[in-house]
Amino acid sequence: MSKRYTPIPVPFKQRLKELRVKALPLVVFIIAGISVYSLWTDKVSSPGLIGEVVAGHSAVSSPKSGFLMNFYYDRFDVVQQGQLMGQIMQADSLILNARLDLVRAEIDYLRESLDPIIGEQRNLLNFEDLKLEQIQARISLARAELERQQTLANFNRVADLHERGLVSDQEFETIRTELDLLTVQSDEMRELIEYLSVRIAEIEEMSGFRNRADRDPVLAAIKVQEQRMETILAESAPVPLYAPISGIISQVWHKQGEYVAEGTSILHIESREPAFIVGFVRQPFSIQPYSGMEVEVRTRKPGRAFFNSNIEQVGGHIRLIEDNLQRPGAFFESGLPVKIHIHNRNEIPLTPGEIVDIVMRP
Numbered sequence: 001m002s003k004r005y006t007p008i009p010v011p012f013k014q015r016l017k018e019l020r021v022k023a024l025p026l027v028v029f030i031i032a033g034i035s036v037y038s039l040w041t042d043k044v045s046s047p048g049l050i051g052e053v054v055a056g057h058s059a060v061s062s063p064k065s066g067f068l069m070n071f072y073y074d075r076f077d078v079v080q081q082g083q084l085m086g087q088i089m090q091a092d093s094l095i096l097n098a099r100l101d102l103v104r105a106e107i108d109y110l111r112e113s114l115d116p117i118i119g120e121q122r123n124l125l126n127f128e129d130l131k132l133e134q135i136q137a138r139i140s141l142a143r144a145e146l147e148r149q150q151t152l153a154n155f156n157r158v159a160d161l162h163e164r165g166l167v168s169d170q171e172f173e174t175i176r177t178e179l180d181l182l183t184v185q186s187d188e189m190r191e192l193i194e195y196l197s198v199r200i201a202e203i204e205e206m207s208g209f210r211n212r213a214d215r216d217p218v219l220a221a222i223k224v225q226e227q228r229m230e231t232i233l234a235e236s237a238p239v240p241l242y243a244p245i246s247g248i249i250s251q252v253w254h255k256q257g258e259y260v261a262e263g264t265s266i267l268h269i270e271s272r273e274p275a276f277i278v279g280f281v282r283q284p285f286s287i288q289p290y291s292g293m294e295v296e297v298r299t300r301k302p303g304r305a306f307f308n309s310n311i312e313q314v315g316g317h318i319r320l321i322e323d324n325l326q327r328p329g330a331f332f333e334s335g336l337p338v339k340i341h342i343h344n345r346n347e348i349p350l351t352p353g354e355i356v357d358i359v360m361r362p
Helices: 012-044 093-112 120-163 169-207 217-236
Strands: 049-061 066-069 084-089 239-242 247-252 265-282 294-298 306-314 334-340 355-361
Touching: 049 247, 049 334, 066 120, 093 120, 120 169, 265 355
Parallel strands: none
Antiparallel strands: 049 265, 049 355, 066 084, 084 239, 247 265, 265 334, 294 306, 294 355, 306 334
């Protein structure tokens, strides 16, 4: 007959110790693994691609060759679209005056070649004299306007220095007086031209010279000189420069008074408002991007704000990625560019040029 042995009771502390030694490490390992996987997926995992917030920008270039006038902008100045930023004086004042003097000399020659005639031809002579005097007045006005514009540019510079205490009151008053005199001279020339235009119109109406201008050799010669003068004034007129977009000036390559060739960049303007995000899908493609694909955009600011968006367009060619978008230690990475729409611009403000992480969710 076999004997039955009574099991020796195991103390509770001993059982708890065995549980702590055998089971607890496994449980802790499983929990730690789940936590690491969750954190890696949500916070640390490598995103699908890296993108850059893009905003509008534009370069202001010189439409003509000439000297930069009335241009007093510097970096970080704010400009609005359509704002007048300066002017390009196409021709040197000496060259312009020489060309106008040539027209004036030819007009004087025409005046001296006229012989005094009585009767109706005397009226024609007076009419021709008025036309010549009108052209000379317009030449004088063009010269006065040129001097006034140059003095105005100098006055703006001196006024700015005067406000900062770098120019004396006497020098400031001198340049202002000179500007006022040139302004009065220009106004008087305009009044004279207007008066002569009225008188010429009256004589044309009464004498019928308007219909005979193409048959009279002197009037035809005067008309040629008028057209030459109009051409000179049109070629030498200052060309305005306007801001193409609203934003902040980031670069200034030329200053007031400098000579700039046609097509030369004068300054660069960058918009404050982000337009879209550009990212690059690196090779080899684990996911083929397509228009309309949902993505999650994550900022690198404290708190890791994110928002959902979608791919608007996919580039047609794989190209080299910009240096600031390449991964640390990588060189000459290439990828397919994609354009991503920006949602909730007011809720999650983005700064143009900011680097963001993007996760594609097909």
